[in-house]
Amino acid sequence: MTPIPSTGGTSSAAPPPILELTAIAKAFGGVRALRSADLAVQPGTVHALLGENGAGKSTLVNIMAGVFPPDSGEMSFAGAPVEHLDIQRSSRLGIRVIYQKLSTVPHLTVEQNLTLGREPARWGVMRRRAARRQAADALARVGATMDLDRQAGTLPVAERQLIEIARALQGDCRLLVMDEPTASLGELEVEHLFGVVRSLRDEGVAVIFISHKLAEVRAIAQSVTVLRDGQSVGTVSAADASERDLIEMMVGRDLHDGLQVTRAVPSDEVTLRVDDLWTTTGLQGVSFELYRGEVLGVYGLMGSGRTELARALFGADRPTAGTITLDGTPVSPRSPADAKRLGMGLVPEERPQAVFYDLSVRSNISSASGDLISRAGVVRRALEGRLASGMVQALAVRTPSIEAPLRSLSGGNQQKVVLGRWLMRDADLLILDDPTSGVDVGAKNEIYRLIVEQTERGASVLMSSSELPELLAIANRIIVLRAGRVVGILSGDRLTQSDVLDLAFRGTDPRDA
Amino acid sequence: MTTTYRQKLIINVIALVAVAGVFAILTPRFLTDVNLTNVLRNVAPVVIVGSAFTLLMVARGLDLSVGSVIALSGCIAALAAGIEGLPLPIAFLMGIAAGAVIGLINAVLTVPFGINAVIATLGTLYVARGTAQLLTGGVSVYGVGDDFDRLGNGSFLGIANPIWVMLIVVVVFMALERFTLLGRYAVATGSNPEAAFLSGVPGRRIQATLYVLTGAMAGLAGVLLASRLRSGQVNVGVGFEFDVIVATILGGTSLAGGEGTVSGMLIGALIVGILANGLNLIGVPAFWQTVAQGVVLVLAVGLDVALRARLKRRRRAAATGAGAQAAA
Numbered sequence: 001m002t003p004i005p006s007t008g009g010t011s012s013a014a015p016p017p018i019l020e021l022t023a024i025a026k027a028f029g030g031v032r033a034l035r036s037a038d039l040a041v042q043p044g045t046v047h048a049l050l051g052e053n054g055a056g057k058s059t060l061v062n063i064m065a066g067v068f069p070p071d072s073g074e075m076s077f078a079g080a081p082v083e084h085l086d087i088q089r090s091s092r093l094g095i096r097v098i099y100q101k102l103s104t105v106p107h108l109t110v111e112q113n114l115t116l117g118r119e120p121a122r123w124g125v126m127r128r129r130a131a132r133r134q135a136a137d138a139l140a141r142v143g144a145t146m147d148l149d150r151q152a153g154t155l156p157v158a159e160r161q162l163i164e165i166a167r168a169l170q171g172d173c174r175l176l177v178m179d180e181p182t183a184s185l186g187e188l189e190v191e192h193l194f195g196v197v198r199s200l201r202d203e204g205v206a207v208i209f210i211s212h213k214l215a216e217v218r219a220i221a222q223s224v225t226v227l228r229d230g231q232s233v234g235t236v237s238a239a240d241a242s243e244r245d246l247i248e249m250m251v252g253r254d255l256h257d258g259l260q261v262t263r264a265v266p267s268d269e270v271t272l273r274v275d276d277l278w279t280t281t282g283l284q285g286v287s288f289e290l291y292r293g294e295v296l297g298v299y300g301l302m303g304s305g306r307t308e309l310a311r312a313l314f315g316a317d318r319p320t321a322g323t324i325t326l327d328g329t330p331v332s333p334r335s336p337a338d339a340k341r342l343g344m345g346l347v348p349e350e351r352p353q354a355v356f357y358d359l360s361v362r363s364n365i366s367s368a369s370g371d372l373i374s375r376a377g378v379v380r381r382a383l384e385g386r387l388a389s390g391m392v393q394a395l396a397v398r399t400p401s402i403e404a405p406l407r408s409l410s411g412g413n414q415q416k417v418v419l420g421r422w423l424m425r426d427a428d429l430l431i432l433d434d435p436t437s438g439v440d441v442g443a444k445n446e447i448y449r450l451i452v453e454q455t456e457r458g459a460s461v462l463m464s465s466s467e468l469p470e471l472l473a474i475a476n477r478i479i480v481l482r483a484g485r486v487v488g489i490l491s492g493d494r495l496t497q498s499d500v501l502d503l504a505f506r507g508t509d510p511r512d513a
Numbered sequence: 514m515t516t517t518y519r520q521k522l523i524i525n526v527i528a529l530v531a532v533a534g535v536f537a538i539l540t541p542r543f544l545t546d547v548n549l550t551n552v553l554r555n556v557a558p559v560v561i562v563g564s565a566f567t568l569l570m571v572a573r574g575l576d577l578s579v580g581s582v583i584a585l586s587g588c589i590a591a592l593a594a595g596i597e598g599l600p601l602p603i604a605f606l607m608g609i610a611a612g613a614v615i616g617l618i619n620a621v622l623t624v625p626f627g628i629n630a631v632i633a634t635l636g637t638l639y640v641a642r643g644t645a646q647l648l649t650g651g652v653s654v655y656g657v658g659d660d661f662d663r664l665g666n667g668s669f670l671g672i673a674n675p676i677w678v679m680l681i682v683v684v685v686f687m688a689l690e691r692f693t694l695l696g697r698y699a700v701a702t703g704s705n706p707e708a709a710f711l712s713g714v715p716g717r718r719i720q721a722t723l724y725v726l727t728g729a730m731a732g733l734a735g736v737l738l739a740s741r742l743r744s745g746q747v748n749v750g751v752g753f754e755f756d757v758i759v760a761t762i763l764g765g766t767s768l769a770g771g772e773g774t775v776s777g778m779l780i781g782a783l784i785v786g787i788l789a790n791g792l793n794l795i796g797v798p799a800f801w802q803t804v805a806q807g808v809v810l811v812l813a814v815g816l817d818v819a820l821r822a823r824l825k826r827r828r829r830a831a832a833t834g835a836g837a838q839a840a841a
Contacts, residue, residue: 316710316711335713336710337713337715340712341713346711348711352707352708353707353708354708355705356701356705356771357705358771359700363700367708367712367714368712368714370697370698374693374694377693378693378694379692379693379697421712
């Protein structure tokens with residue numbers, strides 16, 4: 001593993017970098033997405049950006065693309081410092097980003113997609129032939145042949161991706177950023193894509209390649225920069241670093257970074273059994289057991305099926321196959337309302353899906369407990385107020401009153417309110433999908449304490465997180481998901497960062513390899 | 514209740530008092546028992562339908578068929594009482610039930626089938642009007658009997674019956690809105706459907722219920738109107754849906770759902786009603802009243818947009834301020 005100097009110029013052999021980022025920091029409402037990231041990309045190379053979920057990759061890409069400015073740090077492009085970058089300016093500089101979520105317009109044809117926004121026209125009238133030539137030329141550059149008149153939405157993902165690359169290359173593209181371009185491609189398609197990327201590289205385009213797949217990174221990239229907790233840990237030559245080396249760079253964090261957790265003590269009684277669960281959203285035969293009083297962690301990279309599992313169990317998506325057994329009885333929740341009646345509670349991944357920002361703390365806490373606070377459909381406001389106040393006290397939610405709109409609370413307190421919604425009904429099975437995302441450390445510790453308290457009264461918890469240290473600290477066991485499958489269930493002394501990450505990134509158990 | 518909504522309500526109350534004040538000064542005929550009764554009786558159908566319609570819109574529903582339902586229900590009540598000679602309460606109930614049936618059709622089309630509410634209820638708008646024409650052969654239904662008009666033209670304790678009906682409906686819907694799960698869930702579903710769904714709130718059932726209630730209230734308004742006109746009129750209520758929408762929007766109900774109150778709608782309806790009545794009293798031609806109604810609507814919505822933009826700016830300023838502090 002040979003470290004490459006992270007700043008250009010110090011090495012005599014390397015040409016000056018096309019893009020250079022120094023000490024970039026960015027915080028969102030008190031949560032620090034980037035602390036200090038350095039990145040230097042040489043022209044005519046493929047540079048991989050690697051890191052766990054939440055390491056700050058997307059934030060860094062958005063800063064390069066001019067989506068939002070960094071709080072501090074410097075950026076230079078082609079040797080010149082860049083300030084006040086916005087999306088138009090970054091595009092004019094020659095920075096193009098292909099996001100994971102494709103932006104081809106499904107109802108337009110391939111040709112219309114390729115010429116969108118730069119249609120050749122005279123007096124406002126499209127020049128059909130010129131447009132056709134322009135589209136055909138763009139496609140030729142990515143080595144693709146497809147029917148220009150076909151609707152883009154009817155094409156497979158790989159071809160839509162090529163359209164997007166072809167679009168990005170129009171004009172003067174000097175830096176192409178690809179965010180997980182291989183996430184939904186088959187092996188052959190990946191090969192073709194890599195061919196295109198290599199020929200761009202040879203033309204002198206710099207490519208930033210973001211992927212979770214270590215083998216791909218090593219196959220396509222010359223250098224790799226690893227991000228961890230919003231900091232760049234280092235840049236290495238891809239040829240010299242093994243997969244194991246890269247994983248170690250991503251790990252290596254102080255486990256007890258301010259986390260204070262006492263682990264739950266589970267019983268040996270199985271409360272939830274999931275057998276071979278399939279969904280159209282991507283679960284491919286998930287099976288596991290959850291014990292009463294246990295906190296079962298769920299870890300997986302983006303697209304591994306964590307959220308899909310939570311939603312399927314809670315009846316928000318219907319499974320296509322498989323069985324769910326709750327306390328010995330097979331159940332099939334058809335809706336969240338059903339799941340609620342079965343004693344489940346869900347804290348969804350994204351807070352906007354969970355809360356009513358404009359409604360009061362009281363309404364937010366009681367929103368799942370209409371049955372408890374009403375008689376014959378009439379809300380008993382006094383009772384509701386008492387219950388909500390009690391919850392606010394028990395959870396130490398910091399709010400001026402239960403009538404304050406939820407919007408006025410901090411992220412951590414909003415999250416406590418969402419949790420309180422289910423604690424109010426004494427839910428026996430809590431499904432927590434990344435419950436501490438966007439929450440500061442102090443509130444995190446309080447949330448951990450609340451979770452463990454719930455297990456003490458006999459509740460069971462299925463908790464997924466994008467932050468591995470917190471899962472390692474709180475979970476009794478961790479199931480690792482990869483591409484919709486359980487690739488391992490770890491417990492005891494196997495609850496380590498490297499064991500979990502090995503499974504999550506490579507899908508193999510390091511001890512079998 | 515959000516800040517912008519409270520501001521809107523305050524502005525509406527001020528606007529109502531101002532409009533009434535101006536007409537009181539301009540003409541002595543405005544502040545008389547007869548005239549005020551007239552105003553209230555005229556706004557009664559809009560308020561009756563608007564009470565249910567407001568909750569429906571809060572829950573992100575919409576019903577354009579209410580104007581046609583008024584005609585259909587009135588014709589059915591008139592036919593039942595006149596041609597069939599059924600007792601009046603039964604005839605009236607049949608009219609209301611016809612409205613509820615159209616509401617149920619709207620609910621089925623929009624909720625389980627997921628047809629866009631504008632399209633679905635535009636469809637039932639035509640179907641209801643057409644059905645009224647089919648039932649009556651396209652001509653108005655007279656010969657309804659002497660007592661038929663007592664509901665619409667009579668009075669109780671010195672107050673006209675339609676005003677009583679309006680008051681009862683408003684009170685019932687304000688109670689539904691404030692004291693029941695229906696009202697609670699309507700707000701939750703409208704303000705964040707996904708969060709409501711993931712809380713296990715039966716949002717679809719709530720929307721369906723509100724479609725039926727809106728249809729039933731349109732049926733009630735249709736019966737009242739038929740009784741007042743002592744006949745079933747096929748062509749009554751054309752464009753009525755827009756009067757209801759104007760009152761509801763004017764009352765501060767958000768087009769995006771999640772926000773709005775029956776009391777706000779009542780104020781909105783009164784502003785429009787007083788404006789029309791006052792302009793009439795001071796001799797402004799009817800055509801100008803229509804123009805004024807349009808101007809008031811756009812002004813009110815423009816005000817809403819301005820208030821929201823201002824709040825957004827403030828919120829953003831506060832957020833960047835807090836961010837700067839955190840960074841420091």
